[in-house]
Amino acid sequence: MILIGQYDSPFVRRVAVALHVYGIAYEHRPWSVFSDAADIARFNPLKRVPTFVLEDGEVLIESGAILDHLDEVAGADRALIARQGPERRRALKLCALATGLADKAVSLVYERVLHKERSDLWVERCTGQIGAVLDMLESDRAAASGPWWFGDRIGHADIAAGCALRFLGEAHPHVFDRARWPALAVHADACEAMTEFQAVTQAFSVSA
Known part of the structure; x- marks a missing residue:
């Protein structure tokens, strides 16, 4: 494969x-x-x-x-996800939020490097969407009792959020305020400490 x-x-x-x-x-x-x-x-x-x-x-x-x-x-x-029921639906929603956040972060990169004239309205919209998603993910993650979103075992929601947060922090370091979203900051650190994450690390680069 x-x-x-x-x-x-x-x-x-x-x-x-x-x-x-x-x-x-x-x-x-x-x-x-x-x-x-x-x-x-x-x-x-x-x-x-x-x-x-x-x-x-x-x-x-x-x-x-x-x-x-x-x-x-x-x-x-x-x-890495429940087979059915409310837990599966909740995990899929979290994945959609995390990947949607990442998509908006990518859009901001394209706006910065591909367009001659920056659209302040588009930047404001994307930044606002990212902040709103971070607020929702922060509240949900802070309420989780286990080391991961759904208990003791990492799942797709954890991975999606971890990857999105890493990208956001590197591509737009001024956007992700660790003090404002402390539960997500801890989550990001926990993900990056895993060998599975460390094995597939590449510093963000616009020129790549």
Whole structure:
């Protein structure tokens, strides 16, 4: 199996962390959506990452679809999300919030480096959305009684949030105030202390 994309992407890293937690071997091709777009297009016409190539050549796109497949490979007892019910729905909501936050952070990067004229209205909108999501995640994470969101075992919600927070902190260090969101700061540190996270670390770079 092949994971395409660089680890400074919170979406690629999310998949890579899950692969390491599951102990699933894979080949990594750290292709950039800019400089390696033609190579990515051979597998994904959207030229987006993560793109995941299965052993039989089938190609999966989007982190959610890739993780759904990995959960199936790992088996229900090892899956990093509840199989059904309120806990699954809550975890999926947390994942959507975290990945949505990451998407807004990426949009701010593009606004900064790709556009000649900055749209202050768009920057304000994205920054406001990020802050609102952080407020919601902070409240929810602070209310969790265990070391992770759903108890003693890390799950997809934890990983998605950890990867989003790492990206936000590196790409927009002025936006993520650790004093304002202390529970999330502790969560981010706990994630980065894990060998599974450390194995797939790449400093954020706009030029990559």
